[in-house]
Amino acid sequence: MTKDSPSARERIVAGAADMISRRGLNATSIRETAKHASAPLGSTYHYFPEGKQQLVTEAVRHTGEWTARSLRKELQAGPVAGLQAFLALWRKIVVDSDFRAGCPVLAVSIEEPAPGETSAVLTAAADVFATWEGLLADSLREHGAEPERAANLATLIVAAVEGTVAMCRAKRSAEPFDRTAEELRALILAAVGD
């Protein structure tokens, strides 16, 4: 084993991220996340005393870090390779789940927070998006893209990938992935001066 078997707490977080990516935030109940992780309901409130908000926030961050790790690694081979890997990662999640799973960060981004309250969940999602954009933008700049354009392109890439994931789920087809992949690839190649 290269890794410890995950603790119950980690299983709950990862399971919650998966369930949110499939059913959305509000359709994901604490009872079911516990069952999904073979953990008792009581334990969930032991590990996450602030309740659902805390669990969901950690699930978002967990997905964000997991994806950022992959992105960081693949970007070492350049921005085009990084983009391809980023796309492939999400494509695999969508296709392997038979178009039932998507991105939990997107999922939590589209639910209104309670009035007045700037939900911690939404803040976590914004941080995740910013992290992904930062990684992409840095790589683009390192490979010759103009600084401001690099930021624009990074935002476009993240937005397009998130949107594509949702479109593929609705259409039950991976075709949108291939379309956006082609265009984004050409766009990056042109921006870094090939």
Place this chain on the structure above:
Amino acid sequence: MTKDSPSARERIVAGAADMISRRGLNATSIRETAKHASAPLGSTYHYFPEGKQQLVTEAVRHTGEWTARSLRKELQAGPVAGLQAFLALWRKIVVDSDFRAGCPVLAVSIEEPAPGETSAVLTAAADVFATWEGLLADSLREHGAEPERAANLATLIVAAVEGTVAMCRAKRSAEPFDRTAEELRALILAAVGD
């Protein structure tokens, strides 16, 4: 008046679309849509005897047609103008709602349908996306874009806009809109041979 005052049925559908765009599909209850439209709960099941699925499906189609109408009109001034209008339309919804509203079509696309069942809601969402893509692709082709590229670009645009809406909500900032707008504009200009 240039228009009839909307019927109760229309008010319910439009209100449901708005609520879904804010809170997501599962957090939008039939009781609250009725209240929001000042219609009694009983009426909702009178107008939509198939229940929530029917109401939501109509809400998605309603948003799709409303947007397509605007898109069709603005595309008469060319694909760049159409893109700008498409972006401006969603930007206005997001900003005017203080980052609380988004796209209901996206919202319903990220909730898992019941096992085995290919939900009518998801099919409606896929149709809406396809319609928007078709309008954009046709316009691009008419203005000189290569046919296959036009389809790719149309998918990229819709995906990027949907993703950008979600990102703006998470960040509580309209900046992503401006970033993607700039890049998409340049991309289209290049594709139609300016």
Place this chain on the structure above:
DNA sequence: GGTAGACTATGACAATTGTTATAGAGCAGA
């Protein structure tokens, strides 16, 4: 006036939700 059909009002149903409380198990170290 009267009758049919469209709409409303009201209440109930089983199920599920987030959360809290309380008591118990299991095991570490003194």
Place this chain on the structure above:
DNA sequence: TCTGCTCTATAACAATTGTCATAGTCTACC
């Protein structure tokens, strides 16, 4: 063995959900 701590088990709570049933009101047409 006793103590303290982490974790589990179980039950309960008020609220909300989609849906259905039933009886009532209103309005248009004969």
